[in-house]
Amino acid sequence: MDTVFSELIPLKKDQIKLASRMLARAFQDDPIMAYACSDAGDQETISRYAYEFLLRYNLGHSQIYTTSDRLEGVAIWQRYEKANMSFWRLLLSGAMWPALRMGTKVGRRMQTFYKYAENKHRELVPFPHGYLMLIGVDPKFQGKGYASKLLRVMLSRMDEEGLPCYLETETEKNVFLYQHFDFKIIDEFIIPETTVKLWAMLRESKAFKA
Secondary structure, eight states, X not given: OOOOOOOOEEOOXXXXXXXXXXXXXXXXXXXXXXXXXXXXXXXXHHHHHHHHHHXXXXXXXXXXXXXXXXXXXXXXXXXXXXXXXXXXXXXXXTTHHHHHHHOHHHHHHXXXXXXXXXXXHHHHOOSSOEEEEXXXXXGGGTTSSHHHHHHHXXXXXXXXXXXXXXXXXXXXXXXXXXXXTTOEEEEEEEOTTSOOEEEEEEEOOOOOOO
């Protein structure tokens, strides 16, 4: 398959549900979702609501891209100043409905998790940067260059703006993927009251300096 790709495509509102299902498949073994959904019901269904929540909340405020109308992969990129949760954005975005469908128990666990990660984010990189909030590729398309496309195009844009890029990953094998794109580990930590480990990684800007 030709892995030389063109530009990314902004995700549309009417693609959110399909993209949520794809992300649930992509993260079916994700330790965060396993923790959040333990003793709470069907993980696949809850995961769909969780990713629908993230997509609805961020659509229009962040840059959400897919690789094509087939939705092989999706990534959410945020600006530093928009990385914190806002109650009004939650209401206005329509994200409240999938949040409620996740259930109280899952909602509390996810809130605890992301609040701690958010605080670490602010502590580790208190300067302007891009934030790769999420990247996922449908299992049937993994290994075919779609993750690289989602990364390369946006990292190139950040280089043009002179911005570093920050991310967290809870999967050790992904650490090596991101290191291939010049991300470096700047911290490792366990989310309190869980066994979930996060690797915080930062990529310096590759902007040309005279």
